[in-house]
Amino acid sequence: MQTGLAEVIVPELQSPFAQDTAQMLSMLLESIAGEWDGRVADLRRDNETVTAILSHLREAVGSGDRNVDAFAAVVEAIDDVLSEVGDEPVLVTDLAARNRQLNGVLEPALQRIEDVFDEAGHEALGPIRAEIYRHLRDVAGRGWSFWDMASFREYMVRHRAALPG
Amino acid sequence: MQTAIAEYLKSKLAGAPTVSVSNLYRIPGGASRETWSFDAAWNEGGSQTSRGFIIRRDPDASVLETERDIEFQVMDVAHKHGVPVPRMDWLEEDGGALERPFFVMERIDDCETSPTTVLMDPRFFQAREEIARQFVEVLAKIHAIDAKGSDLAFLGPVPAPDACAVPEIDRWDEILGRDATEPQPVLRGALRWLRRNLPRPAQRVVLTHADYRTGNFLCSPEGEIKGMLDWEMAHLGDPMEDVGWACMRPWRWLGNELIGGLLERDEFYRRYTEATGIKVDVEAVRFWEVLGNLKLAVIFITGGKSFTDGRTHSPMMAFLARNFGRLEMEIMDLMGV
Numbered sequence: 001m002q003t004g005l006a007e008v009i010v011p012e013l014q015s016p017f018a019q020d021t022a023q024m025l026s027m028l029l030e031s032i033a034g035e036w037d038g039r040v041a042d043l044r045r046d047n048e049t050v051t052a053i054l055s056h057l058r059e060a061v062g063s064g065d066r067n068v069d070a071f072a073a074v075v076e077a078i079d080d081v082l083s084e085v086g087d088e089p090v091l092v093t094d095l096a097a098r099n100r101q102l103n104g105v106l107e108p109a110l111q112r113i114e115d116v117f118d119e120a121g122h123e124a125l126g127p128i129r130a131e132i133y134r135h136l137r138d139v140a141g142r143g144w145s146f147w148d149m150a151s152f153r154e155y156m157v158r159h160r161a162a163l164p165g
Numbered sequence: 166m167q168t169a170i171a172e173y174l175k176s177k178l179a180g181a182p183t184v185s186v187s188n189l190y191r192i193p194g195g196a197s198r199e200t201w202s203f204d205a206a207w208n209e210g211g212s213q214t215s216r217g218f219i220i221r222r223d224p225d226a227s228v229l230e231t232e233r234d235i236e237f238q239v240m241d242v243a244h245k246h247g248v249p250v251p252r253m254d255w256l257e258e259d260g261g262a263l264e265r266p267f268f269v270m271e272r273i274d275d276c277e278t279s280p281t282t283v284l285m286d287p288r289f290f291q292a293r294e295e296i297a298r299q300f301v302e303v304l305a306k307i308h309a310i311d312a313k314g315s316d317l318a319f320l321g322p323v324p325a326p327d328a329c330a331v332p333e334i335d336r337w338d339e340i341l342g343r344d345a346t347e348p349q350p351v352l353r354g355a356l357r358w359l360r361r362n363l364p365r366p367a368q369r370v371v372l373t374h375a376d377y378r379t380g381n382f383l384c385s386p387e388g389e390i391k392g393m394l395d396w397e398m399a400h401l402g403d404p405m406e407d408v409g410w411a412c413m414r415p416w417r418w419l420g421n422e423l424i425g426g427l428l429e430r431d432e433f434y435r436r437y438t439e440a441t442g443i444k445v446d447v448e449a450v451r452f453w454e455v456l457g458n459l460k461l462a463v464i465f466i467t468g469g470k471s472f473t474d475g476r477t478h479s480p481m482m483a484f485l486a487r488n489f490g491r492l493e494m495e496i497m498d499l500m501g502v
Binding site for chain 1: 354414479480481
């Protein structure tokens with residue numbers, strides 16, 4: 001597709017705007033292609049990781065009155081989402097839907113953690129917070145971004161060098 | 166469109182029986198408004214006049230909804246205060262001639278905005294130090310405009326020095342809530358972090374450009390910044406907001422730590438303080454960098470929603486909305502998590 005754009009369509013385009021739009025399309029294709037092979041594995045791993053994080057959080061807030069009160073709504077949401085157990089999805093669409101569902105609970109959970117984690121009585125939340133951000137970093141650092149060629153060039157070299165394996 | 170522009174100019178240029186428009190083309194880039202360049206020629210007082218113009222027109226859908234009259238008026242005020250900005254000519258809020266609201270300004274020729282060109286083209290190498298000097302000087306000029314003056318009354322009440330940060334957090338929190346199509350735990354966590362880590366009160370409330378960076382100014386090969394662009398997010402606020410935005414990693418185009426691809430951070434701070442008398446509050450800058458990266462991510466999300474809603478077919482909107490993972494990494498770095 002990129003070759004078709006570059007060799008057939010772009011040479012026919014007259015205006016700088018049209019040429020720029022075609023280049024943007026090519027970069028969009030690059031971005032999608034970069035995720036293609038690993039998409040299923042990434043989603044499966046992410047879903048497992050978020051499920052584990054939510055379980056750990058459920059456990060951490062299960063003790064201590066302060067945590068129970070502060071996280072009542074989050075706990076209810078975790079119980080709901082973790083009770084939905086079925087056959088493991090195989091389609092990207094289904095894996096992505098589950099991922100959205102899990103992140104839909106992780107999001108308010110993290111917000112709540114940010115509100116209270118450094119207050120007395122919530123010490124158990126520190127490691128959970130760290131676990132969440134480790135996971136979110138892993139997700140954010142994946143794939144190809146146009147910024148890797150410019151603004152984030154040295155940053156990504158350092159980041160990738162620090163990754164295990 | 167060319168005919169419509171010619172008719173419009175004829176109505177605006179008193180005494181010009183005919184106006185001819187040529188070389189109309191759309192300038193690539195720009196996520197919030199369409200930018201068009203054209204040449205116009207007409208007879209004025211018996212002699213032939215020709216000039217280059219730029220039209221900024223509302224798009225079918227935008228990355229960001231901003232008030233074009235604010236942009237027009239702010240640029241007009243900045244121009245009057247000696248900030249290098251294109252001369253603003255006409256604002257048409259109801260669209261009329263061009264179907265969607267637009268404004269017309271002078272075109273500044275023989276300049277470049279592209280960071281790739283300004284920072285990497287050999288024509289500009291010799292001027293790098295001058296560009297860096299002017300980068301700070303122009304920001305200082307903007308921050309020197311009296312925020313309490315009647316010139317800027319259209320921007321609303323001047324916020325108190327300790328009330329600059331929360332409205333900005335609220336603004337981007339609201340836009341994220343409106344336009345996110347998926348959970349955004351990093352951005353949501355960051356918003357909470359921002360509310361718990363507010364900066365010290367602003368040393369002075371100023372006019373903030375709110376998109377001050379390499380890539381938003383017209384620069385000559387001699388290093389003169391002849392036009393500061395993209396003022397649509399300008400508002401009254403903390404000068405550290407502009408300092409923080411300028412320092413953001415997305416604008417360190419050379420891939421290293423040079424701010425805007427131009428100068429070391431410490432040197433930027435030193436020159437800014439020397440030019441403005443405002444001491445750079447390092448922790449405040451960190452706050453505004455976190456908020457700046459979040460703001461940029463939210464802008465991209467807004468564009469993505471326009472794309473998925475079918476309000477625009479611009480692939481740039483789709484592309485940007487898939488590419489803010491690096492911003493999230495930067496946010497988490499700055500938060501120290």
